[in-house]
Amino acid sequence: xxxxxxxxxxxxxxxxxxxxxxxxxxxxxxxxxxxxxxxxxxxxxxxxxxxxxxxxxxxxxxxxxxxxxxxxxxxxxxxxxxxxxxxxxxxxxxxxxxxxxxxxxxxxxxxxxxxxxxxxxxxxxxxxxxxxxxxxxxxxxxxxxxxxxxxxxxxxxxxxxxxxxxxxxxxxxxxxxxxxxxxxxxxxxxxxxxxxxxxxxxxxxxxxxxxxxxxxxxxxxxxxxxxxxxxxxxxxxxxxxxxxxxxxxxxxxxxxxxxxxxxxxxxxxxxxxxxxxxxxxxxxxxxxxxxxxxxxxxxxxxxxxxxxxxxxxxxxxxxxxxxxxxxxxxxxxxxxxxxxxxxxxxxxxxxxxxxxxxxxxxxxxxxxxxxxxxxxxxxxxxxxxxxxxxxxxxxxxxxxxxxxxxxxxxxxxxxxxxxxxxxxxxxxxxxxxxxxxxxxxxxxxxxxxxxxxxxxxxxxxxxxxxxxxxxxxxxxxxxxxxxxxxxxxxxxxxxxxxxxxxxxxxxxxxxxxxxxxxxxxxxxxxxxxxxxxxxxxxxxxxxxxxxxxxxxxxxxxxxxxxxxxxxxxxxxxxxxxxxxx
DNA sequence: GCCGTTTTCGGCCCGACTGTTTTCAGTCG
Numbered sequence: 001x002x003x004x005x006x007x008x009x010x011x012x013x014x015x016x017x018x019x020x021x022x023x024x025x026x027x028x029x030x031x032x033x034x035x036x037x038x039x040x041x042x043x044x045x046x047x048x049x050x051x052x053x054x055x056x057x058x059x060x061x062x063x064x065x066x067x068x069x070x071x072x073x074x075x076x077x078x079x080x081x082x083x084x085x086x087x088x089x090x091x092x093x094x095x096x097x098x099x100x101x102x103x104x105x106x107x108x109x110x111x112x113x114x115x116x117x118x119x120x121x122x123x124x125x126x127x128x129x130x131x132x133x134x135x136x137x138x139x140x141x142x143x144x145x146x147x148x149x150x151x152x153x154x155x156x157x158x159x160x161x162x163x164x165x166x167x168x169x170x171x172x173x174x175x176x177x178x179x180x181x182x183x184x185x186x187x188x189x190x191x192x193x194x195x196x197x198x199x200x201x202x203x204x205x206x207x208x209x210x211x212x213x214x215x216x217x218x219x220x221x222x223x224x225x226x227x228x229x230x231x232x233x234x235x236x237x238x239x240x241x242x243x244x245x246x247x248x249x250x251x252x253x254x255x256x257x258x259x260x261x262x263x264x265x266x267x268x269x270x271x272x273x274x275x276x277x278x279x280x281x282x283x284x285x286x287x288x289x290x291x292x293x294x295x296x297x298x299x300x301x302x303x304x305x306x307x308x309x310x311x312x313x314x315x316x317x318x319x320x321x322x323x324x325x326x327x328x329x330x331x332x333x334x335x336x337x338x339x340x341x342x343x344x345x346x347x348x349x350x351x352x353x354x355x356x357x358x359x360x361x362x363x364x365x366x367x368x369x370x371x372x373x374x375x376x377x378x379x380x381x382x383x384x385x386x387x388x389x390x391x392x393x394x395x396x397x398x399x400x401x402x403x404x405x406x407x408x409x410x411x412x413x414x415x416x417x418x419x420x421x422x423x424x425x426x427x428x429x430x431x432x433x434x435x436x437x438x439x440x441x442x443x444x445x446x447x448x449x450x451x452x453x454x455x456x457x458x459x460x461x462x463x464x465x466x467x468x469x470x471x472x473x474x475x476x477x478x479x480x481x482x483x484x485x486x487x488x489x490x491x492x493x494x495x496x497x498x499x500x501x502x503x504x505x506x507x508x509x510x511x512x513x514x515x516x517x518x519x520x521x522x523x524x525x526x527x528x529x530x531x532x533x534x535x536x537x538x539x540x541x542x543x544x545x546x547x548x549x550x551x552x553x554x555x556x557x558x559x560x561x562x563x564x565x566x567x568x569x570x571x572x573x574x575x576x577x578x579x580x581x
Numbered sequence: 582g583c584c585g586t587t588t589t590c591g592g593c594c595c596g597a598c599t600g601t602t603t604t605c606a607g608t609c610g
Contacts, residue, residue, distance in 0.1 A: 017582095025593060029582035032594095060583050098599090100608050135601055359610095389595050390610045450610070451597070 001074045003037060003044060009070060009079050010034040015094065016082045018101040019108065027101070032058045033067070041361045041542070044071045089115040096145035097487070098138065106131050120146045152485045154195055156250050159514035159551060161187055161194035164234060168216070168252055169199055175212055177205040179259045184269035188321045190554040192517045193484055197252040200269055202262040213254045220249050230254050263306045264294045274326035282330065283314055322558040327525075339562045342553055346563040348571055350549045351380030351421060352446055352477060352509060352537030357402050358383035359391040360541045364405055368418050370543040377572045380579075381406065382421035382446050385433035391450075394422070396438055403441065417572055419443040419579060423477060428452045430466025432473065439472035444579045446509065446537075448477035449490070457491035464492060465500040474579065475507035475535055478518040486515065494523050502530040507567055510559070512552025513539045524559020534559075535567045 014030035017023075036058045037044065047053050048071055053064040070076045093104055093116060107113040110131055113122055120143065122128055128139040165183050173181045178201045182188065185198040203209045206227040214222045214230050224231040234249035257265045268276065268291075283290040288297050295302040295310060304310045308318045316333040320341055323329040332338045353367055354360030360367070364381055371379040383402070384393040394402065399422070406418045421444040425433040432439060432447055439445055447467040455463065467473055479497055480489025501508050508527055511518045516539070519527065527534060536552035538545055549568070556566060563569040570578070 023582090026582050028593075032583085058583065062582060098608065102607055133601065133606065137600060138607095141599095388610080389597090392595095454598090 001071050003040070006044065006067060006070050007034045007038050009076060010037070010067075012091065013079055013082060015091070015101045015104070016086065019086065019105050020082075021105075029058070029063065033063050037067070039361050041366070048072065087114040092116055093119060095149060096142055097148075098141045098145060103134070103138075106133065116146055116149065148488075155485055156194050157484060157514045158187070158190065158192050158194055158517075159548075161197055161250060162551075164250060164252070165197045165199065167218075168197070168213075171216065172199060172201050172209070172213065172254065175201075175209060177203045177208045177212075179203060180262050182266055184255075184266060185271055188270050189272060189324055190322050190558050192514075192521070192555065194250075197250060198255065198269060199252065200255045200257065200262070200266055202257050202259040204258070206256040209256050210254065219252075223251070228256060260303075261293060263304055263310060265292055267307050267310055268292050270321050270324060272325050275324040275329070278326045278330055279314065282316075286314065288314070320557065322554065323560065325558075339560050341557040342561050342563045342566055342569065344550050344553050346566070346569040347376070347536070347549055347553060348569060349376040349378035349380070349575065350538050350540075350546065350568055351419070351444065351475070351535050352382050352423065352511070352539050353379060353546070354383050354423075354539070354541045355381060355402075357392075357394055357398055358388070362543050364402065364418065365409055366543060367540070367546070368409060368413075368416065370546050372416055374546060374549070377415055378417045378419060378575055380419040380421045380444060382423040382444075384450075385422055385424040387425040387427060387433040388423075388450055393425070393433075396434075399438065399441070415572065417576070419575070421446060421474075423448055424473075425450055426463060426467040428455075428463065430463040432467060432470050436472065439470075442472075444474035445472045446475050446477045447473045449481055453481060453490040455490065457493055460490055461493040461496050464497050468497070468500045468504050468506045473504075473506055475509055475537075476501060477509045477537065478511040478516050478539070479508060480518050480520070482518050482520075483515050484517065489518065494519075495526065498523065498527050498530050498532055501527070501532045507533045507535045509537045510534050510552055510556055511539050512536050512548040512555065513545070514548065514551055517552075517555050519559075521555050521559035524556065524561050528559075528561060528565045533567050534561060534565055 010030045011034045014027040017027040017030065036056050044067065048068050053059055053067060054061065066076055066078060090108060093099055107119060107128065111122055111127060113119050123139050123143040128134045128142065129136055165187055169181060169183055172178055181199065181201040184200045186194050187197060201209055210225060210227060210230050214225050214232060218234065219232045220235045221233050223233060231251055231253050233251050236249045255265065255269065280290050283295065288295055295304065295313060302313055304313060311318050311333065316330065317336045317338055319329050319333050319338065329338065349371065355362060355364045355367055367381065368379055384391040386393040386395050403420055406420055410418055420442050422442050423446045426447050426449045427433060428451065464476065468476055479494060480492055482489030498508065508519055510524065524534060534556065536549055536556055538548040540546045540548065
């Protein structure tokens with residue numbers, strides 16, 4: 001059993017113990033154990049094999065036995081027994097912001113509420129306010145939270161959808177009857193939130209391919225099976241965003257066409273709808289007829305062997321899928337003036353990485369090694385600052401220790417450098433955590449908001465601008481604080497923030513964590529026009545998350561960014577010139 | 582359930598914010 005599932009189960013046991021009215025400390029022991037495990041960087045299997053689980057602080061005899069049972073057998077009898085005494089739907093209520101174990105117990109025990117639907121109804125009937133500790137505002141907040149969850153229903157984070165799609169596409173592509181295949185629609189356009197996975201394949205034997213697709217091992221159910229289109233649902237997996245309480249597994253559509261049709265349908269299914277309408281209008285004005293089956297003039301089929309030729313026939317340069325949103329790409333393609341979008345191979349390094357000095361689970365050295373493996377020539381470490389106590393923010397002595405460690409490591413490297421950075425909190429009044437002397441010791445300073453999200457747009461904009469105007473600040477991180485499918489961003493005037501960044505020569509981060517993708521791609525073009533540089537930052541808290549850099553490149557492309565707009569494309573010497581102190 | 586002793590039982594937990602209270606409970610990052 002994987003680590004994430006172990007963590008989920010331990011936390012669920014904690015909640016169930018609280019619901020049962022067991023001692024809070026006992027429940028807390030399970031929460032704590034979950035935290036300890038989440039911060040491990042050795043596999044649980046190793047610890048178990050070496051009988052070292054009990055050495056972890058907070059894991060004693062009982063928890064050690066339970067975790068061992070979980071990891072080795074994939075289940076835990078104690079957990080299953082507990083779980084069978086509660087309605088299955090009860091736990092989805094915990095996904096509501098502001099709803100924790102205590103309030104869950106109150107609505108379950110007193111009102112007998114066991115699902116989101118029942119809770120929503122009870123809110124409408126004003127039944128929550130009768131509960132001790134509940135009032136009008138809490139009830140309103142819960143109702144709002146339920147509505148938000150419903151809005152997020154049926155949506156999936158890009159990272160998750162992309163991984164699922166890749167697995168299926170690789171199987172389809174290997175099938176002997178498949179000639180060409182591709183992911184299409186929003187996933188191909190690299191939209192940040194995905195509703196369905198659509199895959200297109202060309203073949204001379206549609207039914208054979210559909211038989212194969214609908215009988216794949218890892219699918220939950222088959223909804224539709226035809227020779228041109230089939231739809232299956234994948235099993236629900238537990239690796240998704242926090243706002244997905246109501247979700248089932250994601251749907252996958254497979255479309256099959258003849259090989260001659262492939263480029264036309266590839267273009268058509270890639271969309272977007274707005275882009276397709278504009279393209280079709282253009283085709284019509286040029287005397288073409290354009291539909292899913294192909295491109296026609298006077299009823300005659302115009303042969304194109306790929307998408308490039310289709311665009312060419314319409315007097316356009318090839319438009320990369322990411323740009324097909326009808327936001328000016330067609331006009332520029334007509335003048336062959338589309339931007340030369342940034343490529344994954346342009347990336348030389350990344351910034352905004354956490355380590356064990358704050359809330360990361362890997363050491364500075366491990367992170368650097370992982371970055372080198374990706375071919376990076378530099379890495380900007382930026383742990384949390386002291387104000388972020390929840391994230392173990394660094395006190396001044398920790399900073400000194402980290403800097404000494406980085407200096408020692410840097411001496412050992414040839415063509416690689418670790419830059420000393422900090423993710424410093426922007427305090428509610430817009431000032432930056434730490435005094436000037438401490439801030440001056442870093443190569444770069446990332447400023448970000450992690451507290452007091454409930455300001456007005458005007459206050460929050462002012463707060464961010466004041467931070468940008470601080471002479472020590474190099475870049476602004478996750479400008480809206482949004483968590484996709486989890487939390488709306490705080491209100492802030494992004495255009496004004498971009499103006500301030502331009503005026504103060506401050507870089508804006510494109511946070512490449514798929515939960516964030518913040519700066520939103522819709523603002524990247526504006527930042528570029530204003531001359532603001534973008535940094536693709538992973539916000540990695542472990543080794544694996546460094547790969548988010550490449551997802552960030554996808555979003556940067558969607559935001560029209562070129563290599564010269566992104567500071568991660570600078571080589572080591574250039575970064576040294578700009579940032580090293 | 583874990584830990585650590587003044588060693589077999591009592592305390593355990595960071596701090597801000599919100600909403601409910603009228604001094605604090607619950608949630609969250």
